[in-house]
Amino acid sequence: MAYLQTAVDRYIVRVAKLKTLFVCRSCGGVQNRWLGKCPDCGTWDSLEEATHDPSAEKDPQAALVGAWTELAEAKPLEAASSEAARPINEIAESEADIGRLTTGIQELDRVLGRSRGPGAPGAGIVPGSAVLVGGEPGIGKSTLLLQAAASLARTGTRVLYVSSEESASQVRQRAVRLGSQGEKDLFLLSDTNLARIVEQTRRVLPRVLVIDSIQMIYRSDVPAAPGSITQLRRCASELVYLAKKSGIAVLLVGHVTKDGQLAGPRLLEHLVDTVISFEGERYHQHRVVRAVKNRFGTTLEIGLFEMTGDGLREIPDSVGVAPVAGSESRIGSVVCPVMTGSRCVLVEIQALTATGFLGAAKRKSSGLDSNRLAMLIAVLEQHAGLRLADRDIFASSVGGLKVVDPASDLALLMAIASAQVRKALDPRTCAIGEVGLGGEIRPAQQMEARVLEAARLGFQRVIVAKGKTPAPKGAKIEIVGVKNVDQALEQLG
Ligand code: TYD
Numbered sequence: 001m002a003y004l005q006t007a008v009d010r011y012i013v014r015v016a017k018l019k020t021l022f023v024c025r026s027c028g029g030v031q032n033r034w035l036g037k038c039p040d041c042g043t044w045d046s047l048e049e050a051t052h053d054p055s056a057e058k059d060p061q062a063a064l065v066g067a068w069t070e071l072a073e074a075k076p077l078e079a080a081s082s083e084a085a086r087p088i089n090e091i092a093e094s095e096a097d098i099g100r101l102t103t104g105i106q107e108l109d110r111v112l113g114r115s116r117g118p119g120a121p122g123a124g125i126v127p128g129s130a131v132l133v134g135g136e137p138g139i140g141k142s143t144l145l146l147q148a149a150a151s152l153a154r155t156g157t158r159v160l161y162v163s164s165e166e167s168a169s170q171v172r173q174r175a176v177r178l179g180s181q182g183e184k185d186l187f188l189l190s191d192t193n194l195a196r197i198v199e200q201t202r203r204v205l206p207r208v209l210v211i212d213s214i215q216m217i218y219r220s221d222v223p224a225a226p227g228s229i230t231q232l233r234r235c236a237s238e239l240v241y242l243a244k245k246s247g248i249a250v251l252l253v254g255h256v257t258k259d260g261q262l263a264g265p266r267l268l269e270h271l272v273d274t275v276i277s278f279e280g281e282r283y284h285q286h287r288v289v290r291a292v293k294n295r296f297g298t299t300l301e302i303g304l305f306e307m308t309g310d311g312l313r314e315i316p317d318s319v320g321v322a323p324v325a326g327s328e329s330r331i332g333s334v335v336c337p338v339m340t341g342s343r344c345v346l347v348e349i350q351a352l353t354a355t356g357f358l359g360a361a362k363r364k365s366s367g368l369d370s371n372r373l374a375m376l377i378a379v380l381e382q383h384a385g386l387r388l389a390d391r392d393i394f395a396s397s398v399g400g401l402k403v404v405d406p407a408s409d410l411a412l413l414m415a416i417a418s419a420q421v422r423k424a425l426d427p428r429t430c431a432i433g434e435v436g437l438g439g440e441i442r443p444a445q446q447m448e449a450r451v452l453e454a455a456r457l458g459f460q461r462v463i464v465a466k467g468k469t470p471a472p473k474g475a476k477i478e479i480v481g482v483k484n485v486d487q488a489l490e491q492l493g
């Protein structure tokens, strides 16, 4: 039946009178003819044929959702708040921020944001907000959202999970594997037609609506193929409007390719309140959730997960990505406490040097900034007298975590030197500090939090910039101050 309905929808699409336009895949700019390069954003080969939709010219919000919310019993969150301009102090704060929906997955809640109102320490999804979860195919978006949906349902929050890629029984099968199938507040629907999804939403009246994925959703009255930019934009704006109007939180899943391309998530970022990106190497088990845009919280926080045989497992604060101190010493490996938002993660940084050719030596990094790698190699050549010009140098952060914190400079520098001179650092020692072009070691921010975390995970010595680094109270850890690269390298065994 669903198939028949789709065929009918397509037929209606074909008989409508159309005008062809070209829409840029990356910025959404509209052109009258095809061009090799988008004149608005300068991207090459990004214009895609789209058909002009006359019905969009009418008030787009008067469509599906508008019609429903007029008669729905669901109360709009801010009824009649938009009629006149008022001074800021007369406007009541939205209740939405106070009643955040906690998913129970702490690593995700923290990324979604924490409300700051007094007596409202909850973190999680803001009711009536639209969240886009982007990531490469196969990274685990469906798994994460299904786990979050099941966890919400377990605490009595009604969730409608719409899968446009899998059948309802496939989703159930996955839920069983994730250890959650008994929740009576978790509703599943397998559909791609927006009108039917809105209709089911009206029937179920969930507090959270998950659309997995938005790329497959279409409106039958929009004359464009499912997955095209026209469809994507219309359907997404309709769903965002649904969120605002009804107070239902809408979570959209969007696929992105390696370079962030493919039909739209870039285009959708403007529409939604929060953009969460789900990253990681598919063949590594670690996954990082980070907010790219967040109207209701900071974008500094990250959430750490591990993909296991039965779903994603949180890596709570108490565990680092690096092996805990005490394992045997390794040449070319130095641990650094890296800050991401309020959270400190211990990351093991590794380097390897091998024979290369003068003038054509390779310098490759994975998870680390390649410009900083080049800079640190130059510093080692100039200020430590190491001869690296004809060495191939490889550097990586263990576990596939992307490290952008400049405080990891010292660890990387020591890892390269350790690999080159074949001397290992004591495994219970870690290093924190920025390295300047003059070979000087500079202190990093939030030293106390880093040192405390290292001490808690069993490290006994920490190498930092010489100066006023306080030994945190109660932490049993020796602080070793170094002034420059030479002094730092003396610490290698
Ligand atoms: P999936 O969530 O379907 O990815 P996405 O929705 O982002 O495309 O699943 C990603 C991968 O995770 C899949 O290839 C298999 C793996 N996986 C596990 O390792 N364990 C599990 O329990 C599940 C459900 C998936």
Ligand code: MG
Residues within 6 Å of the ligand: 141, 142, 143, 165, 212
């Ligand atoms: Mg999926």
